[in-house]
Amino acid sequence: MNKDVLNAALRLLGRRDHSEKELVNKLRQRKFNSADISPVIEHCLSEGWLDEARFCESYCRRRSDAGYGPQRIRAELSERGIDSYLIEQAFANNGIDWQQALIQCAERRFSAAPKSHEERAKQIRFLIYRGFSYDQVQNMYK
Structure with a gap:
């Protein structure tokens, strides 16, 4: 086992x-070969x-x-190679109380409740982009 690769891995994991x-990707970026990484x-x-x-x-x-x-x-965990079962x-x-997390996210981002339809649509788009479902967001605005 290559000690340089092991030391690099331990620094990253530390x-x-x-x-x-x-x-694996970070070790490859450091120009280590696959035979040493495995x-x-x-x-x-x-x-x-x-x-x-x-x-x-x-x-x-x-x-x-x-x-x-x-x-x-x-989605981010999937991109990082995590199995759906582990996710x-x-x-x-x-x-985690996702409805509470949604409310906290909205309170941090927006200073007040939307005053117009356009403002509400903008807030809904932002919260959906952040990963909350449309139903969760709609429930918050009821």
Whole structure:
């Protein structure tokens, strides 16, 4: 096992959790070859330093705290190579009140309730872009 690759992987994992796909991509960006990366990834997985379930839960929590909704977070986790089963498991275990997260996001972004149809449409578009469903947003405005 290449010690330079292992050290680079441990430095990356020391900053924050990564998905396996993210870690491989970052190691490739550092010009390490795949033959050296694979054993390091296997070693990190076996030691528990690289844990996709833990990454998924922390990512979900971090992004929801930043004001993003469940649809956007699911898509971002998928892009990072996380299996849909792990994504759903993280959402089931996180205990986030998405309606409350939606209200907090809207309060942070908008100073007041919409005064016109155009303002309301703009707010709805923004909240849907942030990953909240149309039904969640509509329920907030009732």
